[in-house]
Amino acid sequence: MLGFLSYSPMSGYDIKKMVEASIDNFWKESFGQIYPILKKLDEQGLVEKTADATSGGRARNVYAITDKGREALSRWLGEETEPPRIRHELLLKLFFGRRVDHATVRRQIQAYREHLERDLAHYGEIYEQLIADCPDEPELPYWLMTLRYGQRERAAMIEWCDETIETLESLPEPEAKATVGRG
């Protein structure tokens, strides 16, 4: 939140849009989190709330980062970062894949692969557009580095999908006993 406010003052609604437009790739925030956090940051003096009635629609509250907030932000940027803990349902299903036939497992991998492919196409578009739209933006290289992460990750995972489908095909079909009676 402080990060986005360090670009320019904005409302909770604006932040939500920014999140969706920029870091959706690896981070999501819902209104259910944004508004309470904004309130807390205000209480801690890290941001300053200003009522803004000018624009269309309903009254909006615009938040600006304070010096104290800027300090907190750069402090956080230097703090140790824990690697993300993921829970990968597809891998869980693959792990127990011998309980069902190859077609079922294959379908799962294929669906995942298609999703990755869509991501990759999407990131490619964003990449080109960013470079075209704001070539002089000093933040741009940082944005692109996070995008490259998504691209490399998806590309590697597509390769894995292909390898996995191949491996699967070289394997004998498990005897049908999992769904029928005693294992």
Added chain:
Amino acid sequence: MLGFLSYSPMSGYDIKKMVEASIDNFWKESFGQIYPILKKLDEQGLVEKTADATSGGRARNVYAITDKGREALSRWLGEETEPPRIRHELLLKLFFGRRVDHATVRRQIQAYREHLERDLAHYGEIYEQLIADCPDEPELPYWLMTLRYGQRERAAMIEWCDETIETLESLPEPEAKATVGRG
């Protein structure tokens, strides 16, 4: 849970150990979840609880999967899988990386890279050991496929780290204004 019980009947404690020994790579479960879930599965008739006092230590409850449970398991294995939603704190920090100096950002990437390297070494050991220890296990190929995922992912991310550090070094150092006074 049903997946592990489909290998053989075991206790909640056993399941925890199995999770840590096999799918720790991409899935974690705490006792705080395991025991309540086991209770619920029992109520739904998907597992059968048996008191087992034989072994050393405290009394243990052993759970066995039922036919109904086996059905539920293979049904789940065929269900549509949603891609994992990650929240990658490192990327968030990198995205706002221009707020601090290169050394700080670089330190973050480097730390992540070291973590990835450790993972990769670890997975390599497990890979060799699995092949050595249970070469005739029919489940083995499935286990290895999930391991390969972790290996490919980490390898790709290490490449990204190197690329990112290089990119970072080609960038001009941001002027020190983030920490001092007005942005």
Added chain:
DNA sequence: ATTTGCATGTAAAATGTTACATGATTGC
């Protein structure tokens, strides 16, 4: 003696998502 490993469970806290309530303005 004391640590370690086996073993089960609950409670509290933190985190996150979804749904709901409200309401003004703009464009069709």
Added chain:
DNA sequence: GCAATCATGTAACATTTTACATGCAAAT
């Protein structure tokens, strides 16, 4: 008039983690 967009906030719910309470037995 009606839908979409802008806009804020709360409440309910689901999920997950961490801490706590308990306690036996074997090894050090």
